[in-house]
Amino acid sequence: GAGVSQTPSNKVTEKGKYVELRCDPISGHTALYWYRQSLGQGPEFLIYFQGTGAADDSGLPNDRFFAVRPEGSVSTLKIQRTERGDSAVYLCASSLYGELGLDTQYFGPGTRLTVL
Amino acid sequence: AQTVTQSQPEMSVQEAETVTLSCTYDTSESDYYLFWYKQPPSRQMILVIRQEAYKQQNATENRFSVNFQKAAKSFSLKISDSQLGDAAMYFCAYMYTDKLIFGTGTRLQVFP
Numbered sequence: 001g002a003g004v005s006q007t008p009s010n011k012v013t014e015k016g017k018y019v020e021l022r023c024d025p026i027s028g029h030t031a032l033y034w035y036r037q038s039l040g041q042g043p044e045f046l047i048y049f050q051g052t053g054a055a056d057d058s059g060l061p062n063d064r065f066f067a068v069r070p071e072g073s074v075s076t077l078k079i080q081r082t083e084r085g086d087s088a089v090y091l092c093a094s095s096l097y098g099e100l101g102l103d104t105q106y107f108g109p110g111t112r113l114t115v116l
Numbered sequence: 117a118q119t120v121t122q123s124q125p126e127m128s129v130q131e132a133e134t135v136t137l138s139c140t141y142d143t144s145e146s147d148y149y150l151f152w153y154k155q156p157p158s159r160q161m162i163l164v165i166r167q168e169a170y171k172q173q174n175a176t177e178n179r180f181s182v183n184f185q186k187a188a189k190s191f192s193l194k195i196s197d198s199q200l201g202d203a204a205m206y207f208c209a210y211m212y213t214d215k216l217i218f219g220t221g222t223r224l225q226v227f228p
Binding site: 031033035040041042043044045048055056059089091093104105106107108109110112 | 211
């Protein structure tokens with residue numbers, strides 16, 4: 001019964017570099033979500049996976065951001081050519097996703113990304 | 117577009133007392149979920165309580181209860197018998213279909 005896990009816990013990178021953030025959802029959860037939380041703000045939606053496919057990527061800010069979930073479990077959020085404005089906590093959540101499509105999301109501890 | 121507003125950036129309460137955190141939201145939908153999440157300094161968002169919009173009865177989880185006023189689009193959280201461990205950021209969130217929409221949060225301080 002492990003919860004959602006995210007690695008690394010903290011990531012410091014230089015402007016222009018490429019980073020990957022990993023999320024391991026609760027076992028058996030088919031839905032996976034990525035959110036970004038800037039300092040002093042609530043989390044903002046980035047992308048939602050149902051199984052292996054991205055069902056809604058409307059929150060991705062631009063084409064430097066990309067996420068995959070190739071086997072329907074672990075997901076990786078990829079950020080190319082990082083900018084200082086990308087500095088934030090990146091949160092991952094998963095849910096069981098019942099037929100009604102409205103279900104509680106359980107969050108991981110987040111990855112704090114700092115772009116110097 | 118759906119929005120969630122938390123008008124209290126900070127609140128404080130004495131240990132063992134009761135405090136109420138406010139939340140309002142805007143939507144044209146009739147069936148949705150509302151949540152309160154707690155975020156301690158460890159960053160992990162912890163579910164406190166959830167309310168289905170079609171249910172008239174207010175949700176309760178031990179010391180935590182909500183006052184859900186659907187017509188007024190209000191969803192406040194009451195914490196009874198406050199404990200030092202309740203100190204954290206509290207976020208109200210709305211969900212319709214897939215994504216959660218969060219408010220800006222209320223920082224709750226608990227004094228002994």
